[in-house]
Amino acid sequence: MPDSSLTRAILDAVDDAFERQVAFTADLVRHPSQRGQEHTAQELMFQAMRARGLAMDRFRIDVDAIRDHPGFSPVAVSYDNAINVVGTHHPREVKGRSLILNGHVDVVPVGPLDMWTYPPYEPRVVDGWLHGRGAGDMKAGLVANLFALDALRAAGVQPAATVYVQSVTEEECTGNGALACLTRGYRADAALISEPGGDRLVRANVGVVWFQIEVRGRPAHVARSTTGTNAIVAATRVIAALGELESRWNAEKANHPLFADVEKPITINVGKIEGGDWASSVPAWCRIDCRAALYPGTPVREAQAAIEQVVRGVALADPYLSNHPPTVTYNGFTAEGYVLPEGTDAEACLRAAHARVFESELETRIAPAYLDARVFMLYADTPALVYGPLSDGVHGFDERVELASLRRVTKSIALFVADWCGVEAVEAGVARG
Numbered sequence: 001m002p003d004s005s006l007t008r009a010i011l012d013a014v015d016d017a018f019e020r021q022v023a024f025t026a027d028l029v030r031h032p033s034q035r036g037q038e039h040t041a042q043e044l045m046f047q048a049m050r051a052r053g054l055a056m057d058r059f060r061i062d063v064d065a066i067r068d069h070p071g072f073s074p075v076a077v078s079y080d081n082a083i084n085v086v087g088t089h090h091p092r093e094v095k096g097r098s099l100i101l102n103g104h105v106d107v108v109p110v111g112p113l114d115m116w117t118y119p120p121y122e123p124r125v126v127d128g129w130l131h132g133r134g135a136g137d138m139k140a141g142l143v144a145n146l147f148a149l150d151a152l153r154a155a156g157v158q159p160a161a162t163v164y165v166q167s168v169t170e171e172e173c174t175g176n177g178a179l180a181c182l183t184r185g186y187r188a189d190a191a192l193i194s195e196p197g198g199d200r201l202v203r204a205n206v207g208v209v210w211f212q213i214e215v216r217g218r219p220a221h222v223a224r225s226t227t228g229t230n231a232i233v234a235a236t237r238v239i240a241a242l243g244e245l246e247s248r249w250n251a252e253k254a255n256h257p258l259f260a261d262v263e264k265p266i267t268i269n270v271g272k273i274e275g276g277d278w279a280s281s282v283p284a285w286c287r288i289d290c291r292a293a294l295y296p297g298t299p300v301r302e303a304q305a306a307i308e309q310v311v312r313g314v315a316l317a318d319p320y321l322s323n324h325p326p327t328v329t330y331n332g333f334t335a336e337g338y339v340l341p342e343g344t345d346a347e348a349c350l351r352a353a354h355a356r357v358f359e360s361e362l363e364t365r366i367a368p369a370y371l372d373a374r375v376f377m378l379y380a381d382t383p384a385l386v387y388g389p390l391s392d393g394v395h396g397f398d399e400r401v402e403l404a405s406l407r408r409v410t411k412s413i414a415l416f417v418a419d420w421c422g423v424e425a426v427e428a429g430v431a432r433g
């Protein structure tokens with residue numbers, strides 16, 4: 001840990017700038033950075049990093065550069081606006097350990113607007129919480145990474161090691177944004193991802209597979225419905241069978257000790273459905289978009305094979321479908337899970353910082369949802385600490401982040417950076433935003 005007067009100065013600096021930090025987070029929330037529209041939020045992040053004197057790199061995800069990587073997930077959309085932003089701090093003299101501070105700028109769709117108390121892209125603070133889509137997941141954390149570095153500078157020091165600040169896209173659907181940073185050459189001795197997490201550290205995380213099932217039926221006039229095969233009804237049978245697969249996988253949780261106490265580690269979510277053309281026609285088609293989780297250590301291909309077998313089983317029970325089997329297409333995440341091993345130096349360092357700020361021991365949690373940390377853990381042998389503020393309504397309605405938690409997490413990150421990277425005096429006469 002930095003000496004006590006420097007520690008005090010860093011903690012005070014976070015407090016002094018916190019109002020600006022919340023205001024900047026709200027600015028970022030105003031950018032509706034759903035998939036395909038991330039570029040304006042990334043422009044804001046780019047300007048904020050450049051104003052701080054970081055060496056800037058901004059690049060579109062190049063699918064050809066990552067397509068053959070084992071961590072690649074298939075893409076079904078244009079990447080025209082899938083821009084990654086990385087700002088690099090170079091120390092005068094490298095004395096400490098290098099670090100990646102990572103966060104994602106993309107957010108998930110908002111759903112029916114009438115179910116939000118406040119419009120999702122008009123952020124506001126209510127009772128100590130900042131509301132808005134992406135406030136929790138994870139613009140608060142993304143901005144905290146920047147303001148943690150600011151706090152060091154305000155205290156007269158800067159990291160004595162290279163620090164890469166990454167603002168990536170595609171976290172909510174493929175993980176290809178973080179992967180593209182890796183294949184571009186960004187590596188460090190540790191990574192910290194400030195995803196929302198109730199001030200806890202992620203110990204283990206499931207893998208995720210996205211898939212789309214398309215069922216084709218036989219169209220007919222409803223007056224002769226017995227001659228048709230209803231694709232929507234057939235899709236409901238597929239959905240029921242996926243539910244059985246989910247139960248089977250959850251029943252195996254005892255074989256995965258870290259997940260044994262998680263109420264429902266595996267969710268196979270039917271997230272989207274469309275089909276049919278006309279109320280009085282037996283529908284000829286139905287498509288469902290689904291997401292399945294898999295335990296760390298389960299190869300993606302094994303999970304995919306189980307899913308395909310379930311679909312095949314439904315098809316074989318139906319004379320028409322057995323000759324016209326539904327198709328399974330992978331159109332997003334094909335990501336494996338990971339476990340953060342106990343006892344890394346990086347974790348020890350974060351534990352010390354957290355204990356200093358929270359005056360309690362850092363707790364760990366198991367994450368039953370995708371995290372970009374797997375890119376660092378599985379493909380770069382880099383300890384990745386997922387640690388962030390208390391949030392609520394993530395991927396749902398009335399998403400929000402608690403400001404008291406955010407303030408403390410920012411302090412923890414700042415002390416962690418100072419300890420992990422070491423510090424050197426800020427060069428006199430170098431003005432930075």
Ligand SMILES: [Zn+2]
Binds near residue numbers: 104
């Ligand atoms: Zn997230």
